[in-house]
Structure formats: C-alpha cells, structure tokens
Amino acid sequence: MSNSRKPAILGGTPVRTQPFAHRVTMGQAEQVAVREVLDSDVLSAFIGSAGKFFNGGTRVLEFESAWTSTYGFKHAISVNSWTAGLVTAIGACGIEPGDEVICPPFTMSASATSCLFYGGIPVFADIDPETFCIDPASIERCITPRTKAIMVVHLFGHPADMDAILAIAAKHSLKVIEDAAQAPGVFYKGRPVGTIGDVGGFSLNFHKHIHTGEGGVIVTNDDRLAHRCRLIRNHGENAMEGMSDEEMANCIGNNYRLTEIQSAIGTAQLAKLKGHLATRTLLVDHLRKRLQGLPGLRPQAHPAESTHAYYLLPMHFDAQAAGMSRSQFVQAVLAELPKPQGFEGTALTEGYVKPLYLTPIYQKRIAIGTKGFPFNLAPAGWPVYDKGICPVTERMYEKELLLCPVVREPLTTSDMDDVADAITKVLENAEAIAATVQSENRLFTPVEAAISTDVR
Numbered sequence: 443m444s445n446s447r448k449p450a451i452l453g454g455t456p457v458r459t460q461p462f463a464h465r466v467t468m469g470q471a472e473q474v475a476v477r478e479v480l481d482s483d484v485l486s487a488f489i490g491s492a493g494k495f496f497n498g499g500t501r502v503l504e505f506e507s508a509w510t511s512t513y514g515f516k517h518a519i520s521v522n523s524w525t526a527g528l529v530t531a532i533g534a535c536g537i538e539p540g541d542e543v544i545c546p547p548f549t550m551s552a553s554a555t556s557c558l559f560y561g562g563i564p565v566f567a568d569i570d571p572e573t574f575c576i577d578p579a580s581i582e583r584c585i586t587p588r589t590k591a592i593m594v595v596h597l598f599g600h601p602a603d604m605d606a607i608l609a610i611a612a613k614h615s616l617k618v619i620e621d622a623a624q625a626p627g628v629f630y631k632g633r634p635v636g637t638i639g640d641v642g643g644f645s646l647n648f649h650k651h652i653h654t655g656e657g658g659v660i661v662t663n664d665d666r667l668a669h670r671c672r673l674i675r676n677h678g679e680n681a682m683e684g685m686s687d688e689e690m691a692n693c694i695g696n697n698y699r700l701t702e703i704q705s706a707i708g709t710a711q712l713a714k715l716k717g718h719l720a721t722r723t724l725l726v727d728h729l730r731k732r733l734q735g736l737p738g739l740r741p742q743a744h745p746a747e748s749t750h751a752y753y754l755l756p757m758h759f760d761a762q763a764a765g766m767s768r769s770q771f772v773q774a775v776l777a778e779l780p781k782p783q784g785f786e787g788t789a790l791t792e793g794y795v796k797p798l799y800l801t802p803i804y805q806k807r808i809a810i811g812t813k814g815f816p817f818n819l820a821p822a823g824w825p826v827y828d829k830g831i832c833p834v835t836e837r838m839y840e841k842e843l844l845l846c847p848v849v850r851e852p853l854t855t856s857d858m859d860d861v862a863d864a865i866t867k868v869l870e871n872a873e874a875i876a877a878t879v880q881s882e883n884r885l886f887t888p889v890e891a892a893i894s895t896d897v898r
C-alpha cells in the first residue's frame with residue numbers, strides 16, 4: 443500500500459497537517475463600537491429602581507431593538523448569559539415549587555436546571571432520532587396534572603417539531619419555552635424560532651454563532667411575559683408598587699444585566715449572523731454531497747420546510763456498515779487531520795453529552811439545600827431518572843451520534859474536501875483499522891467534557 447493510501451493512524455501520511463483557519467469573531471465594527479462606549483465613560487446605565495434607566499442605557503436598548511427589527515420579535519430582553527435568560531423565562535412563566543417542566547435530556551445542562559431555581563422539577567422526554575430534538579410523542583407520555591411547561595431545545599441548530607409541540611401545549615394549557623441557544627436566526631416553516639412558543643432566546647457566549655463574551659437575549663411576543671422578564675432581570679422588587687399578588691410572584695429580581703460594551707459588540711455581531719448562517723449552510727451542503735453513499739455514515743438531512751443554523755453537523759454512525767467501532771473511526775479520522783489549535787475543538791467528536799438524568803444532580807436528587815428540594819415535592823417514585831427511560835437519547839450518546847464542528851466560518855469548501863477525504867480514506871481501510879486500533883471510551887460527563895476542550 444502506498445504511504446498516502448495507508449491510514450495515518452497506522453503510520454501512513456495524513457490527508458492534511460496544515461491547521462484549519464481560526465475563527466475570527468471581532469473586527470473593525472466591534473472595535474469602533476467598544477471605543478465609542480469607552481469614550482462615553484458609561485459602561486452600564488442600568489439603575490435598580492423604577493424609573494428611566496430601569497431597562498438599561500442606549501446601547502442595551504439599541505441592541506434589543508436590533509433583534510426585534512431583524513426578526514420581527516415584539517420584545518427582546520438582553521441578559522448577561524442565556525442561562526440567566528432561561529431562569530428568567532422560567533420565572534416569568536410562573537413555574538412554582540412542585541410544578542413539572544418537560545425537557546429533553548440531550549442538551550446543555552442549563553436547559554433543565556433552570557426550572558430548579560423556582561422549585562420546578564425536570565421530567566425528561568426522549569428525542570427524535572432524526573432531529574435530535576424533543577419528541578412530541580414522548581412529551582405526551584410525560585404529562586401529569588402537575589406539568590406546567592415544555593422546554594424545547596433546537597439542538598445543533600435544527601428546529602424542533604413545533605407544530606406538534608404547540609398542539610400538545612394547547613391541549614394541556616402548557617407554556618412553551620424555546621432554548622434556541624444553538625439556533626439563532628433559524629426559521630421554522632417561515633417563523634423565526636424563539637417566539638413560536640411563549641418565550642425563548644439565544645446564547646451569546648463565546649462558542650455560539652455570534653457572541654458578546656458572555657450574554658444572552660430573551661425574545662417574546664407576549665407583553666406580560668416581557669414585563670415580568672424585565673423585572674426579574676433587574677431587582678424587580680423595587681418596581682412592584684401597584685402590582686397584584688399574582689403578578690408579583692416570581693418577580694423578585696436578580697442582576698442579569700448586560701453591559702453597554704457587550705451590547706455595542708452584540709449589535710455589530712448581529713449584523714454578521716445572516717452571513718455566518720449562509721457560510722455554514724454552504725459548507726454543510728458541500729460536505730454532505732461528498733459523504734453521500736459512504737458506508738456507515740449519514741449526515742443529518744437539511745430540514746424540509748425550515749432553515750438550520752449548523753451550530754454543529756450531526757451524523758449517524760453505523761459501526762456494522764462502517765466495519766469498525768465509532769471510537770476507532772473517530773481516532774482514525776482525527777489522525778488524518780490537523781491537531782486543533784487554541785480554543786478550537788477537534789474536527790469530529792462522538793456522543794455529545796451524557797443524558798442529563800444520568801448525572802449526579804438527578805441520580806441523587808440534590809439541587810437546592812440538602813433535603814432533596816424540589817424533587818421531594820413530587821409523588822414517591824416520580825419522576826423516573828433511571829437508565830433506559832430515553833432509549834433514543836442513550837443510543838445516540840453511546841453508539842450512533844458523531845458531531846462535526848468544523849462547518850464554520852472562515853473555512854471553505856476546500857477544507858470540507860479535506861474532511862471528506864479523511865473520512866473516505868478511513869472507511870476504505872476499515873478492515874486494517876478495525877484489526878489494529880484500540881477502541882477508547884471517549885464518553886465524558888458534561889463537566890469533564892468542558893474541562894477537556896483544550897483551553898490553553
């Protein structure tokens with residue numbers, strides 16, 4: 443076998459050693475915007491009492507109106523992280539101690555933990571094997587008289603099946619919260635995600651499509667929910683004169699305020715989102731074409747009547763058809779490609795996150811205090827957090843799911859060709875790889891995965 447056909451993991455020449463280009467997020471527009479805020483000397487204009495600056499300063503308001511005018515949302519409320527946004531949305535929806543919130547278990551932990559702060563209890567529904575988002579049929583099986591809301595996550599940038607979810611919510615009078623952290627600018631059947639349900643929003647942390655370092659934005663078309671979100675964001679207890687008891691509930695506030703500098707950066711970033719989404723779609727289309735018909739590998743299809751943000755490209759892996767284990771495949775493909783630089787992750791990962799119900803917080807039912815609150819408010823034996831409750835999620839985590847994160851700007855279709863060449867070469871050498879390479883257990887808990895992302 444010639445050295446270029448021989449897999450790199452078995453001593454052959456890799457497909458590529460030249461590192462992939464870094465993501466560059468900050469440019470001239472952000473620098474000018476930050477300089478203007480510094481020159482103004484007002485780095486935050488929020489005041490935590492009722493009055494003119496209760497909702498923030500000029501840049502905050504500009505940033506929020508950039509979201510409403512770009513996507514037609516009625517309200518946008520900036521916050522200092524999307525985790526803070528999720529907690530705020532849960533509070534605004536009136537979740538009370540003992541209320542149940544149906545969540546997917548295959549998501550960033552905060553999608554589920556956000557309800558715990560108000561005494562809400564996550565009940566986990568399984569995911570759809572094609573969208574990787576919460577499965578409406580599984581939601582119906584989780585509904586009890588205590589269910590108050592459905593947390594929908596548009597995972598990896600693919601919109602969830604909102605029509606079916608809204609129908610269930612209407613039937614049982616449930617609130618729908620959309621965690622669109624990975625899906626900014628996505629349209630589900632022509633409607634922008636975030637306000638298809640009652641309230642939703644986006645993350646602006648460093649790793650997301652656009653960012654402000656840390657940050658988030660809540661969106662809603664509901665005036666009452668928007669008002670409640672603004673109270674929770676900024677010491678709502680100081681602006682409650684004349685409110686009814688019901689309206690006061692949950693509106694004690696926090697300090698979840700985004701700064702003027704972050705907001706100014708955010709406005710410049712939002713102007714770039716459409717371009718990023720177009721690039722990602724182009725790269726994925728190219729990669730998908732190149733991978734078509736390969737044994738054992740199936741990239742997620744583009745949604746038929748909707749758009750996709752391609753935060754990551756998910757793929758199904760079939761070990762039998764590929765002729766090797768998922769771990770052997772990933773190791774062999776990574777050996778063909780350049781080592782990641784700095785904050786960049788590897789070009790291929792397996793499994794995503796451990797199903798959330800298997801993590802210690804649910805296994806031990808310890809969240810607020812030491813006595814098991816709020817889990818101790820649920821009937822005995824409920825909710826069930828046992829292994830096996832969400833078989834599709836567990837199968838994706840343990841066996842089937844691969845994620846390709848390099849479908850991002852500023853990469854090009856020629857970079858995608860290298861990824862496709864690496865994958866093709868590995869599959870052509872399945873027998874030798876299967877016989878030689880050791881399978882490794884690369885499935886980490888979410889915390890271990892976060893620590894392992896090579897922060898140097």
Ligand SMILES: *Cc1c(COP(=O)(O)O)cnc(C)c1O
Pocket residue numbers: 523524525526549550552553595621623624645646647656657658
């Ligand atoms: C990133 C992310 C969050 C949390 O957002 P932060 O801004 O980091 O707090 C929540 N849910 C999902 C699905 C995410 O990807």
